[in-house]
Every structure is written in C-alpha cells, then in structure tokens.
Amino acid sequence: MTTPGLDERARAVLDFERDWPVHRGAKDVAIRRVFGVTPARYYQLVARIVELPAAAAYDPLTVKRLRRRRDERRSKRTARALGERTGR
Secondary structure (H helix, E strand, O other): OOEOOEOHHHHHHHHHHHHHHHOOOOHHHHHHHHHOOOHHHHHHHHHHHOOOHHHHHHOHHHHHHHHHHHHHHHHHHHHHHOOOOOOO
16 A cells, blocks of 8 residues: 555554564564664654654554654653653
C-alpha cells in the first residue's frame, strides 16, 4: 500500500512498531539489524514520522499509540523537572 507523502522507510518503521510486541528479543538489536541505525537515530526517525499526516493515514492506531507514549514521557520529564511526584 503506498501512501502519498510517506516513503518506504517510514512505512517500514511504522510496520516495525506495530508488529514489535509479537517479536521476542532485544529491540535495540532488532533496530540495528533491520534498519542499520543506532537506536537513538531510530527513535529520532520515529519522532519525525509520527508527526506526518500521511503516517496517521497509513496506520492511525500505531501513530496514536506512539504519540500517546511520547506525550506521557514528556509529561513525566516535565513533572520531574518541576519536582513533582510522578506515578513511579
């Protein structure tokens, strides 16, 4: 399925994130093997991809889940920076 504005690599990243829970093993190792990049670089790609309207059109559930997790992490970082207690 081709989605205008979304290249093959972006689709592969979304597919990987969608299917990741069914795989076993270290995700960092799989990221290096599948995409040939460091985990840090991969997560930078994910951050950019989830902001694309074409990504939400391609896989709305995965994009929504990734955005929600990003927003939760951001809220926790902000709370820690302000000295507030988090749920941990």
